[in-house]
Amino acid sequence: MSNSDLLASVSRLASDGWIPKDELIRLLACEEKDVRETLRSRAEAVRRKYYGTDVYIRGLIEISNYCRNNCLYCGIRRGNTKAGRYRLGKEEILACCDRGYELGFRTFVMQGGEDVCYTDDFLEDLIREQKRRYPDCAVTLSLGERSRESYERLYRAGADRYLLRQEAVNPGLYGSLHPKEMSLANRLRCLADLKEIGYQVGCGFMVGAPGQTLDHIAEDLEYMRELKPQMIGIGPFLPHKDTPLGKEPAGSLALTLVLLSIIRLMLPAVLLPATTALGTITQRGREMGILAGANVVMPNLSPQEAKDQYILYDNKLRSGAEAAEGLAVLKRSMEAIGYQVVVSRGDCADYANGEERS
Secondary structure, eight states, rough: HHHHHHHHHHHHHHSOOOOHHHHHHHHHHHHOOHHHHHHHHHHHHHHHHHHHTTTEEEEEEEEOOOOOOOOOOOOOOOTTTOOOOOBOHHHHHHHHHHHHHHHTOOOOEEEEHHHHHHHTHHHHHHHHHHHOOTTTTTEEOOOOOOOHHHHHEEEEEOOOEOOOOOOOHHHHHHHSOOOTOOOHHHHHHHHHHHHTTTOOEEEEETTTTTTTTTHHHHHHHHHHHHOOOOOOEEEEEOTTTSTTTSOOOOOOHHHHHHHHHHHHHHTTTOOOOOOHHHHHHHHHHHHHHHHHTTTTOOBBBBOHHHHOOOSTTTTOSSSSGGGGGGHHHHHHHHTTOOOOEEEEOOOOOOTTTSSEEE
């Protein structure tokens, strides 16, 4: 396709929210600066239309790095015997929330491996206490695959959102990244259950995962367009030395930014984080993500011991603007590019008021 054809595809994506798969793949493959800049600027304009210059912060609490799964890319996989393990108790988690609330966080994201010690009873009690202490806050869970009954219990306890990346809807690619006992069908079942129950749902995938093609990425975009999640988390694949995929090359920063812009045009009201992986792959990655259409950042509220041991990939950021203690640094970095960190639950625009920002 010529540049004019690609620019026309960008315009159709911006106006219609979708383009045919073959056009989408050609747009993903395009490295022309003018096309990429047009895509970025159109996405930023849509992001400002729905959210103005607000950047929402989420207080990330990494509650455990125990995991029953053995995913081939993940540093906290069951088979990584070099990982130092930890698990936070109820009072430790609530202490993180207390500190976060004082700093201005109004969403707490409890993320962890699939730790069988976190039973429904434990999580129910924790969530009810969080809602009692912080009634103006959203509670988000990112704890992997669970039964529908479990998801329903946690929702009734007060959980608002659930983050679960599909990682790949192509069965072959999914199978190459996960152990045989895990199934794509169950992952997609979980996401469907979460939507039906009423959670605000987040999904996503790694950009540049080993074996991933542009066709695979287009399939994931098609899936997410149909699912219509309230949040999408993507970031470049980053290897961990103590995993079977530890010697694979990292994913592309440039392609990740292109995808953030495409997703913003595809689902204009979606909550779209500039992830820790973006900030890890390059110093200004978070700011570049915001300028490409993202509108969420997730500073880390975890205790230092947890930060030091919850290592999904090598060289993960754990300090500076990435840490809750560095919130002032984060605010200055956002102000430098024309954005502002706000104290808000930061709901998806179509949840907040049913319409875009005027």
